[in-house]
Amino acid sequence: GAALETPPLDPPPPPIRIAANLPYNVGTELLVRWLTPKDWPPFWQSLTLMFQREVAERIVAQPGSKAYGRLAILAQWRADARIVLSLPPGAFTPPPKVSSAVVHLDALPEPRFPADAAILSRVVAAAFNQRRKMLRASLKGISPDIEAHLTAAGIPPTERAEQVSLEAFCTLAREVAKA
Incomplete structure (x- = not known):
């Protein structure tokens, strides 16, 4: 089939x-x-x-x-x-x-960095859906406090998705999950 x-x-x-x-x-x-x-x-x-x-x-x-x-x-x-x-x-x-x-x-026996799979997937999809935009703009639909989450994750809100490491995306997913 x-x-x-x-x-x-x-x-x-x-x-x-x-x-x-x-x-x-x-x-x-x-x-x-x-x-x-x-x-x-x-x-x-x-x-x-x-x-x-x-x-x-x-x-x-x-x-x-x-x-x-x-x-x-x-x-x-x-x-x-x-x-x-x-x-x-x-x-x-x-x-x-x-x-x-x-x-x-x-x-790997477990994911490389801790993160909720669904939240990580949602964050990454939104970030790369508009990859030329700054993250504060491309992720605004994820959370009303996205700039605070980005800052807490150590990611400048003006960064673009292609510059953000896997570890940083996982950290951001954990920050969004806390909200």
Whole structure:
């Protein structure tokens, strides 16, 4: 069946390592589902997945880079992620129009920094939804006291999302949760 519509099978006993060349049009959605289960640690120990090169770069991106965003935070909050192989279009028959890369993710036993998953997801989504705006503007819908929360988290309210570290986003999520 379609991977996005088929419920996962009962997983075999651990350790489970998933290796897949996912269809590029659903690869990100499947990765997000595997990174956001209700309970952590997940049923899988590692993921080795092929993506379009630009998506792979977004998964492993660091703050300050153009590729840094929600996917990097989501992946790096709960896993160690790295690109292990890059492939040109000519490696496939027929060759696609894009380059590819294989990303390996090892699940962490617990998230890298404490934060409520739902609040972190909401904060990060709002921050990167308008990534060129200052955080005080892009996050104003999260809380009426967002500037105070940003300051308490050690983040200048004039900062832009792509400059904020994973740890700082987790700190901000904890501050918002207190309210």
